[in-house]
Amino acid sequence: MASTSDIRNGLCIRYNHDIYKITEFLHVKPGKGPAFVRTKLKSVTTGKVLDNTFSAGHKIEEIRVETHKFQFLYEDGEFWHFMNVEDYTQIRLTENALDMPKLIKEGEVVTILINTEDNMPLSVDMPASVVLEVTHTEPGVKGNTATNATKPATVETGFEVNVPLFINEGDKIKIETDKGTYKERIKE
Structure with missing residues (x-):
C-alpha cells in the first residue's frame, strides 16, 4: 500500500473497483486545516476522467506496471492491433485505451503500460509529437497572412487539425x- 506522498504523474492505482492512471496531481497545504492532494484520474478501462481529492496520508493501492515498446499494425474498426517489438506477440486494444487514436499511423512505435498481475494492457503512451502528411486542405489565399488565421486540414490518418494558411x-x-x-511544418 502506498500513501498520497507517493502520488506522481503516470502512477496507476486501484480506486473504486477500477484501475486509474494519475494524469495530474497537486499537493495542497492550506494555512488552516489538513493537507490534501487533488488528482485527475483517467480510467484505463473506460477512458473516463475523474477529479478526486485525497486527504494527506490516505492509503492508495498501487498497481505494478511494466512498459513495453509496441508497433501499431492496423485498426479494424473495433480494435487497434499492436505487436511487441521484442518478442513479436500481438495484442489488441479498444479505442478508449488510446488518448489520440487518430494520430497513430501504421508502423508507429508506442509505449504500452501492462499490468504485471494479469498481463492486461492498461494504456498507450504516445510520443510527444508525430509527423504526418497533409492529404487535404483548401489552398491559402495570398495576402491573408497579416492575422493568425488558420484553416482545417486532414492528415494521412484521417485526423483533422487547424493549420496556418501557408500549409x-x-x-x-x-x-x-x-x-x-x-x-x-517540417522542412525536407
Missing part, C-alpha cells in the same frame, strides 16, 4: 499528441 497538401507537419494541435 498545402503534401506538406509534412508536426502535431502535438496531448492536445492534437499543429506545432510546426
Whole structure:
C-alpha cells in the first residue's frame, strides 16, 4: 500500500473497483486545516476522467506496471492491433485505451503500460509529437497572412487539425499528441 506522498504523474492505482492512471496531481497545504492532494484520474478501462481529492496520508493501492515498446499494425474498426517489438506477440486494444487514436499511423512505435498481475494492457503512451502528411486542405489565399488565421486540414490518418494558411497538401507537419494541435511544418 502506498500513501498520497507517493502520488506522481503516470502512477496507476486501484480506486473504486477500477484501475486509474494519475494524469495530474497537486499537493495542497492550506494555512488552516489538513493537507490534501487533488488528482485527475483517467480510467484505463473506460477512458473516463475523474477529479478526486485525497486527504494527506490516505492509503492508495498501487498497481505494478511494466512498459513495453509496441508497433501499431492496423485498426479494424473495433480494435487497434499492436505487436511487441521484442518478442513479436500481438495484442489488441479498444479505442478508449488510446488518448489520440487518430494520430497513430501504421508502423508507429508506442509505449504500452501492462499490468504485471494479469498481463492486461492498461494504456498507450504516445510520443510527444508525430509527423504526418497533409492529404487535404483548401489552398491559402495570398495576402491573408497579416492575422493568425488558420484553416482545417486532414492528415494521412484521417485526423483533422487547424493549420496556418501557408500549409498545402503534401506538406509534412508536426502535431502535438496531448492536445492534437499543429506545432510546426517540417522542412525536407
